[in-house]
Amino acid sequence: MKPPKFMYCDPDSVEEAVALKSRYGHDSLVLAGGQSLMPMLNMRLANPEVLIDINRVTDLQQITRDGDVLEIGAGVRQSVLETDPAVAAAVPLLGLVVPYIGHIENRHRGTVGGSLAHADAAAELPCAAVTLDATIVVQGTEGRREVPAREFFEGFMTNCCAPDELVVAVRFPVTPAAAGSAFVEHARRQGDFALAAAAAVVTLDAQGHIASAAVGVAGISGTPVRATAVQDALVGGPTTTEAIAAAAAAVGDSVNAADDMHATGTYRRHLAVTVVKRAITAAVGNAAAVERNGS
């Protein structure tokens, strides 16, 4: 488990990193926290000519609030999202999903941009990005562009970046104060990739019915997905156990992950419905609590 030879570059700026990316394209890989890349290198599953280490690019390590948008630099460590009060106030879901990423040691190294770029369909941050309609900021020789999260993830561990582009930030819309957020995940062990996970953000109307719902699901297909059928079934409806269960059942049709040694397809479908149901229930509970505390 030793990597093959590669050239190592450690640029100081985004521009330098982009220039290297532009020069080496598909023959290069970006090293951020290394929590997925280093094992892939050591097992020779990745064989880049050039490794571009962006850990010295401090510009990528900022969190900024810009009106209704929270922008998180690609180089920000995942563990920061667990403890930063500005993040908790602006986008509560992030603080709920991050503890499920690996173990604390992984989160101290792993970065926000790294997880998004890696595009594992069972990973937590991609699921949160899709649920919250985040935009991923990528930068290449042509400059910056913003890609909606639902377009960023193209397929199994594939993102939409061009060979000369790298992820520089992710922009999350600030969650309305009255919304309730929740995240429910099931994995074989704590810290493993999800067999199925669901994020939910809901708001309630004056009658206590569901006014809006965003439900994202991880681990059930090649990319994290929005459970639109579930959302449609929820909106305008009551928050009874039966109504939520009936809505959640619709996610089963979106499950197309193949059987593996940890989960059969049948099990994963049941699990997807279960985590969606539980996430919505918890989000509704949190929304109601916000309302009670606010009034």
Place this chain on the structure above:
Amino acid sequence: MTAVADGEANEKPAYTYIGSDRKRVEDPRLLVGRGGYIADLKMQGLTHAAILRSPVPHGRIVSIDATEALKIPGVIAVLTGEDVKKHMNPCMNFGPPTIPQFPIAVDKVRYVGEAVAAVVAEDRYIAEDGVEALVVEFEDLPAVTDPMKALEPGSAVLHDEHGTNLGYERTFEFGDISEALGRADLVVEDTLHWGRSAGMPMETSGAVARIGLNGVLEIHCNSLNFSYLQFLVATALKIPSNKLTMRPVPAGGSFGSKFTAHKVPTLAGFLALRTGRPVSYVEDRLDHLMNSDHHASDRYYDAKMGFTSEGIITGLDIDVVDDYGAYLQFGVGTHGNAFSQAVGPYTFRDLKYRLRAALTNKCQQGAYRGFGSEVHNWVLERLIDKAAQELGLLPEEIRRRNFIQPDQFPYKIPGGNLYDSGDYPKVLDTALGMIDLAYWRKEKARLREEEGRYIGIGLATTQERSVFSSTEFWFWFDEPAFPITSSPESATITIDPTGAFQLLLHCQAMWGNSPETVSTTIVAEEFGIEPNTVNVSYADTARALPGTGPGGSRYTVMVAGAVRGAARKLKKKLIDIAAHTLEVSAEDLELVDARVQVVGAPERSLGLPELAASAYFFALSLPPGMQSGLEEAYTYDHPYTTLPSADRTDLGVFYPIMGHACHIAVMEVDPDTGQTSFLDYVAVHDAGTVVNPKSLGGHVTGGAAQGLGSTLYEELAYDEEGQFKSSTFLDYLVPTANEVPPFRIGHVETPSPFTEYGIKGGGEGGRMVTPSVVSAAIDDALREYGMRVRELPVKPSEIVATVQDSLARG
């Protein structure tokens, strides 16, 4: 958390150190990163080997082209099965000689991961580059992956010389099983599968070999019981045994996985001999998972057990196929372990055991905590739980009715092994006293009713055999090639001229267990000194006295015997010197707190430094004829073993030091995710006289954690095509501190009548119980859905499928 439940302390001899909670003497160096492991061993000119592992499960090696690999700067040599064939004998093998094995595959590969070629290079990176550059052509042969189909006529055969994939078959019957099941009021039957798992030490197997002075091949390694079996490595390497010195290197964990793990040191030795350079070969995690010598039991059972209407067991009928993989290196010793406690703690006398060892295109089996006895325990407890359910008996009640009673020991079981001592009702009562089952049974009903939650209670009472005798390796064969009966352990105690203690151990004992804590405790007890003042070292094979090493929970018992034997000899010498000096009779002297004193007149005494000075420097002051120096060695043979009968109606006494345990678990199961969690867990063990409650508690905890792994998480899986599915820790799931509950531990002490101090082994017990108790708790939680654990590991998907199928049936 430890509670020693005894209550009869006044009957026990008063020990100063034995029985008290003491920190391990090994820990300080381990905690500061000075463990001295094999990967830390550097030497001038050291080269590194990497192995090309077979990507195909079964195939003929047509050609290996090393041209490109050898062009890489830094690559020194590429060695293949052809080299091995020319220069080696087959590796040591306790199975049929028609199933030979070499450290690099010769002509054929028989499982994914088998070594095909070794690249020796200036560093490990270059060695792996070399492996990547090798071009190998295989001619695929049909993969044999299903052990049942492997035994059918027409199956592809792994070993042509053996002629069949039936590695071994034997049926033993003790008593009359037809009669026993015939008179039963209830016969429970089940088909059960215990899946493959393995010990996963943080450190893998590794060896560093070089040719040293006088052309002696030196192999430093973290595996093997080498003062027992070193000559077999020399035989494989075709060198005289006195031209091979094996040096023990502390291991970062074994759990059985380094027990007699011979291929890594043998291969490193071979590479050093062929290249003339020092060679390091340390398995990486991929090597270890797919090719470790030690995948463990993979058994398919058809089992029947008879009961009277009162729940008394009448007999047990076992038909087991064990999927041994491609080689049979330890024969079927894992089933000998099952035989040593075939009836569990129960009184039934009729037993039939049919074993078929199947050969398939998978990694071979080796040792893993329990060595196959844990599987049998699980089968026994599964059947008893099923009967308890059908007879309407509580799990504790049906077991209590079948227990061998304290006044029945020593107790000879069907098959011939003997249980030395025990008090099974007391262990059960101690466990029941640590947890309020009446409360939990009420709570179970309340939670189901009021909160829709599912909790279950599991209870198991199992044996924990210890101190194997080597007859178990061969009683399976009517005409064994090498019917060995020795399994000794040795110790040398030296008191240096200043009175300081050196203790030399004669085997590879440091595997992450506590050999130094235990042996220094015994030295301290014998001489009245502080345990941590004794320095411990390990002999290499050029100097080692007979030693078998850890394995089968034997080391504490055996080293205690060896140390006490050496101590007796050394104490006699000290007393003789003191008697001569003080001019008193030796009978009037005693050794107390590191001084030899006159009985009844302790002011007339000599301390160890004074006696040591005399022994080393004042020969003219010694008793006439006494030799200078203070060093004594002792070799302690197995305390109680007998030969099997020629007709094998009696397998003899081979594992008589019998511990016992009762575990009780309260678990919650989520029927919609299959997730399990623990609400409480108590584990009570009887390992005879406890040397150190802290280190024994560590064994129980670690063993139980590994039992939990084998029950819920760990699976060395192959697909139908023979591809290995568990080659990283992403898929081979070892439970972490998040998954393992706090075990509340209790000890009962029933001393062995056969061992020094009455100690029994306790290194494996946790893993011998947890699978039974967790299986039972899951069943109990979801009984309304017909949950019945029949296969390990129990996966969440199977739990949910059972619930959903039950709901669908209505």
